[in-house]
Amino acid sequence: MTLQAIQKTMVAFLIVLVIYLDYRILELFLSPLAWAAILAMLFYPLHRRIVTWTGKSSRAALLSLVLVILLGHSSHRSRGNLYS
Numbered sequence: 001m002t003l004q005a006i007q008k009t010m011v012a013f014l015i016v017l018v019i020y021l022d023y024r025i026l027e028l029f030l031s032p033l034a035w036a037a038i039l040a041m042l043f044y045p046l047h048r049r050i051v052t053w054t055g056k057s058s059r060a061a062l063l064s065l066v067l068v069i070l071l072g073h074s075s076h077r078s079r080g081n082l083y084s
Contacts, residue, residue, distance in 0.1 A: 043068055 043064065051060040 039068070 046067070047060060047064040050063050051057055054060045054063065
């Protein structure tokens with residue numbers, strides 16, 4: 001095996017190792033990012049209606065945020081406390 005072939009093999013190994021380690025770090029964030037994308041797609045039509053209703057994008061963003069928080073809080077509260 002030539003020196004150039006060994007170098008290519010080592011570079012390929014290091015690239016695979018870096019990709020694997022990057023995945024291990026980012027793995028913790030994949031689930032929250034997926035939920036954020038799902039919620040963004042789910043609530044976007046409601047946000048567009050609020051924009052036309054309020055006329056301002058900043059007001060609509062604030063109102064949309066409050067509605068999503070209230071909906072999330074009410075659904076969380078309706079499940080009850082499992083640990084008490």
